[in-house]
Amino acid sequence: MSSTRCLAKQATGLSRRLLQAPSRPLSTSAVLRATTPPSSENPSTESPKKKLKPLTQEQRDFLSSALRVNQAGELAATLIYSSQTPVITRKHPHLRPLMAHMYDQEAAHLTTFNDLIHKHRVRPTALYPLWSVLASGLGWSTAVMGREAAMACTEAVETEIGSHYNEQIRSILEMIAQWEAQGYDVSGEVKQLVDTLRRIRDEELEHLDHAVENDAKKAEPHWLLTNVIRAGCRGAIWVSERV
Numbered sequence: 001m002s003s004t005r006c007l008a009k010q011a012t013g014l015s016r017r018l019l020q021a022p023s024r025p026l027s028t029s030a031v032l033r034a035t036t037p038p039s040s041e042n043p044s045t046e047s048p049k050k051k052l053k054p055l056t057q058e059q060r061d062f063l064s065s066a067l068r069v070n071q072a073g074e075l076a077a078t079l080i081y082s083s084q085t086p087v088i089t090r091k092h093p094h095l096r097p098l099m100a101h102m103y104d105q106e107a108a109h110l111t112t113f114n115d116l117i118h119k120h121r122v123r124p125t126a127l128y129p130l131w132s133v134l135a136s137g138l139g140w141s142t143a144v145m146g147r148e149a150a151m152a153c154t155e156a157v158e159t160e161i162g163s164h165y166n167e168q169i170r171s172i173l174e175m176i177a178q179w180e181a182q183g184y185d186v187s188g189e190v191k192q193l194v195d196t197l198r199r200i201r202d203e204e205l206e207h208l209d210h211a212v213e214n215d216a217k218k219a220e221p222h223w224l225l226t227n228v229i230r231a232g233c234r235g236a237i238w239v240s241e242r243v
């Protein structure tokens, strides 16, 4: 088994359990696609299949902003790791497989959201250049502070991102529950989106576990570093959802 796979398997799963979204049955709707009324409103219909419900403007706006902020966040994550890696692995070569593993997963997340915003014609955040500079600066500066500070950065970022993905999953599941209660079906696209968000959320929490296992808590001063970075993440998420 490769070293990166070993690292992935070693994730404790503690943070995953703490932040796991409630499990609910999945079901209907296209992410940004029009649909038709439920069969109960068409008693003469020959097909027993349930119908999909059109998204409201509010639901469209929510899904668009979710894809936009996720894409911006994954771009930032790749830049943080690519800025940290050369500095950290020069002094700590044993961390090379771990840094490569986390970077590879972030790059795959970015590809996923690039594809989704392109498919659904969602505009990227206008602050893309600003987030790029800030993320690279955050990665480089925490790496210069040392291995523990770099890991504390990952701990802080992934704590916020894990919660952020959980909130999105919860909102979409609530949307699905409403459609089902009204007798509508759920499209494969929405089911797939929930599965994608859950998978990516789990991988982010795996990164959080890796950071804690690699002495993130020993960063000095841990509370200040993590709280400043977490506040920055929350601010960036709030702005990217709107701009």
Ligand SMILES: [Fe+2]
Binding pocket: 074, 077, 105, 106, 109, 200, 204
């Ligand atoms: Fe990610």
Ligand SMILES: [Fe+2]
Binding pocket: 077, 106, 158, 203, 204, 207
């Ligand atoms: Fe991550």
